[in-house]
Amino acid sequence: MTTARFDDSAVRDGYAEIARRGPFVYGLTNYIAANLSANVLLAAGAGPAIGAASDWTTTFPAGANAVWINTAALMSSDEDSLRRVARTAHEAGTPWVLDPVAVGAGAAEYDAFVRGLLEFRPAVIRGNASELIALAGGAATGKGVETTVDSSDAVSTAGELAARTGSVVAVSGPVDYISDGSRVVEVPGGDVRLTRVTGAGCALGALTAAAVFATGDALQGAVVSHAAYAEAAERAGARTTGTGSFGVALVDELSLLAESA
Amino acid sequence: MTTARFDDSAVRDGYAEIARRGPFVYGLTNYIAANLSANVLLAAGAGPAIGAASDWTTTFPAGANAVWINTAALMSSDEDSLRRVARTAHEAGTPWVLDPVAVGAGAAEYDAFVRGLLEFRPAVIRGNASELIALAGGAATGKGVETTVDSSDAVSTAGELAARTGSVVAVSGPVDYISDGSRVVEVPGGDVRLTRVTGAGCALGALTAAAVFATGDALQGAVVSHAAYAEAAERAGARTTGTGSFGVALVDELSLLAESA
Amino acid sequence: MTTARFDDSAVRDGYAEIARRGPFVYGLTNYIAANLSANVLLAAGAGPAIGAASDWTTTFPAGANAVWINTAALMSSDEDSLRRVARTAHEAGTPWVLDPVAVGAGAAEYDAFVRGLLEFRPAVIRGNASELIALAGGAATGKGVETTVDSSDAVSTAGELAARTGSVVAVSGPVDYISDGSRVVEVPGGDVRLTRVTGAGCALGALTAAAVFATGDALQGAVVSHAAYAEAAERAGARTTGTGSFGVALVDELSLLAESA
Numbered sequence A, B, C: 001m002t003t004a005r006f007d008d009s010a011v012r013d014g015y016a017e018i019a020r021r022g023p024f025v026y027g028l029t030n031y032i033a034a035n036l037s038a039n040v041l042l043a044a045g046a047g048p049a050i051g052a053a054s055d056w057t058t059t060f061p062a063g064a065n066a067v068w069i070n071t072a073a074l075m076s077s078d079e080d081s082l083r084r085v086a087r088t089a090h091e092a093g094t095p096w097v098l099d100p101v102a103v104g105a106g107a108a109e110y111d112a113f114v115r116g117l118l119e120f121r122p123a124v125i126r127g128n129a130s131e132l133i134a135l136a137g138g139a140a141t142g143k144g145v146e147t148t149v150d151s152s153d154a155v156s157t158a159g160e161l162a163a164r165t166g167s168v169v170a171v172s173g174p175v176d177y178i179s180d181g182s183r184v185v186e187v188p189g190g191d192v193r194l195t196r197v198t199g200a201g202c203a204l205g206a207l208t209a210a211a212v213f214a215t216g217d218a219l220q221g222a223v224v225s226h227a228a229y230a231e232a233a234e235r236a237g238a239r240t241t242g243t244g245s246f247g248v249a250l251v252d253e254l255s256l257l258a259e260s261a
Helices: A009-021 A034-044 A056-063 A071-075 A079-092 A108-120 A129-135 A151-165 A192-196 A200-215 A218-238 A243-260 B009-021 B034-044 B056-063 B071-075 B079-092 B108-120 B129-135 B151-165 B192-196 B200-215 B218-238 B243-260 C009-021 C034-044 C056-063 C071-075 C079-092 C108-120 C129-135 C151-165 C192-196 C200-215 C218-238 C243-260
Strands: A024-028 A047-050 A066-070 A096-099 A124-128 A168-172 A176-179 A184-187 B024-028 B047-050 B066-070 B096-099 B124-128 B168-172 B176-179 B184-187 C024-028 C047-050 C066-070 C096-099 C124-128 C168-172 C176-179 C184-187
Touching: A009 A034, A009 A200, A009 A218, A009 A243, A024 A056, A024 A079, A024 A200, A034 A047, A034 A200, A034 A243, A034 C192, A034 C243, A056 A079, A066 A071, A066 A079, A066 A200, A071 A079, A071 A108, A079 A096, A079 A108, A096 A108, A096 A200, A108 A129, A124 A129, A124 A151, A124 A200, A124 A218, A129 A151, A129 A168, A151 A168, A151 A176, A151 A184, A168 A200, A168 A218, A176 A218, A184 A218, A192 A200, A192 A218, A192 A243, A192 B034, A200 A218, A200 A243, A218 A243, A243 B034, A243 B243, A243 C243, B009 B034, B009 B200, B009 B218, B009 B243, B024 B056, B024 B079, B024 B200, B034 B047, B034 B200, B034 B243, B056 B079, B066 B071, B066 B079, B066 B200, B071 B079, B071 B108, B079 B096, B079 B108, B096 B108, B096 B200, B108 B129, B124 B129, B124 B151, B124 B200, B124 B218, B129 B151, B129 B168, B151 B168, B151 B176, B151 B184, B168 B200, B168 B218, B176 B218, B184 B218, B192 B200, B192 B218, B192 B243, B192 C034, B200 B218, B200 B243, B218 B243, B243 C034, B243 C243, C009 C034, C009 C200, C009 C218, C009 C243, C024 C056, C024 C079, C024 C200, C034 C047, C034 C200, C034 C243, C056 C079, C066 C071, C066 C079, C066 C200, C071 C079, C071 C108, C079 C096, C079 C108, C096 C108, C096 C200, C108 C129, C124 C129, C124 C151, C124 C200, C124 C218, C129 C151, C129 C168, C151 C168, C151 C176, C151 C184, C168 C200, C168 C218, C176 C218, C184 C218, C192 C200, C192 C218, C192 C243, C200 C218, C200 C243, C218 C243
Parallel strands: A024 A047, A024 A066, A066 A096, A096 A124, A124 A168, B024 B047, B024 B066, B066 B096, B096 B124, B124 B168, C024 C047, C024 C066, C066 C096, C096 C124, C124 C168
Antiparallel strands: A168 A176, A176 A184, B168 B176, B176 B184, C168 C176, C176 C184
């Protein structure tokens, strides 16, 4: 296992590449996390569009540089829309990130729908330990959108899921683990308050899509987004106390990292 | 009438119990307020999930520790979804909070739908004075989602509505009034800027659901959430000037109260 | 071409009139921008309601003082709802603002739908340069919701579109240009970070609706909202560094301008 940090020059360069190229990143996500996801992408220098308005679902996944789908988007878009975006991205060769939020929390139909999206071969699957264990077919351990399992318990699951699907799998937690099925990269750091800002995980999925495009590589893209997030969270945590200010500062630091990278 | 404040040990203990137990709180709410509602719950130590995605509406109200329904959720979910969540919570014995936002503002079909949810016996009904007067069958006095009536004018209405429905009724305003039909508790404090942060009232409904679970009592739960909100708003108001910073500081203070309680 | 700034007494008075009259402003908008739009209206002293819940779409546009429609509202409301709100506002004589976000970004069906709303004669059309050029029938130059064209390139298009539709047309950019077809007013100032806070443009559409009501004039209303935004953005920019804090400070400054105006 190797360790990656934002200070590694390849990571820093990959993050800077987002702002240099300014990719158009299109997403379907839930309305709780949509605002933060867009602001995280804008902070990093990407240009987001979100939502299943009219024919956006057929045109934007093909025209965008990268796509992300947070499956809780089902709260305001229908199953056909999510599948259309995944299929269109897949067929157009647009890399896309799957964020299977709340899989394994007890909603069997939802879980089955999420698994069905693997058919369209996401470049990256990103989630917490409970979600990835459930997605891989293990026991359901989620509590709503929260995990009850530590990320270190999902490392082997992540590797197996990656090997089986061909997707890079990224597990968020106190230490993040990212695997392509053969290698595992760990990303330390971050701040526990990331779990107390709604949509912080979802927004990391959006940022990962931008980073996959910017680096041209699913594994390196996931490493870049997770390491930038960890660094920004540490800086935000060092200068705030409550969880509201921390969320604002997280976006600040992502934008300042983009300016200085 | 008795008066409750956050400094009362029973109130402080009730609020701390949210973080100690970390309840899973599920809600249907409108997409303007969803983000703040989730962040308020996370600040207090609860774990939220929001939205009518797939079969979440049948599984989560039964599996959650508490539920809230903000009826403006109709802007992205259909009537069946809201009724299903209310019915499922009622039948499963999960306490739920009804937030009849904008009732009495002139939309008769909407108002009728909201009244129909009383069939499923919410533990608490929370709103501003115009909303509660309208819900009780009085004259419509709302202006969009805002009240044109002071909370003190709704005290008797709250008591009557509570006696008739069996729900605890909480009126938000310069002073909050909470009644179970026989007793009335007043909660002073807060900050006028609570009316200038969108979704602040809606998020209080979510926090009330968590507090009802934590205290095991609808009246005490509503007192705890309203007193914690009033205290956090006063602290936030003392260190901010504009309304944007106030909203961020409100979440900060709720999280700091949870850590120190 | 004349130049307007917040320090002009007519602009300052127009902005203050929003808080003095406290208009009820109803909108359909997308769920990424809905929260910020409501908070901007509340900061200025208006009372917002948002969304196509139940019969709100038939009652609120007639009962409100002003209306805005951001066409990305299609991500959670159907075409009939948007048209109903536009038609109802038009027939009731309620001034309304059209924000054709992402027109010209490559989604032809969406673009056609947006153009169809011109039938209901918005008081003001507000967008970035790419959007307004596309709405006027020019080449599509958008990249998602972002422009690839400077506002100065859209001045003549704005004037022609205004003359043809009878709407005031406002182009956002480094300098804003506002035309009623014969006159053009330029509004300098602002901050480049306005383009890095999601929904900042959408929220300006909401504020414009409030200002059109407060001033009783479409051109002057658009000038007031754009000049207040430019001033608030400059003040916010002077005291923040990252994009997260800037967005919070923008709302702060709009509320402080309302208190001091």
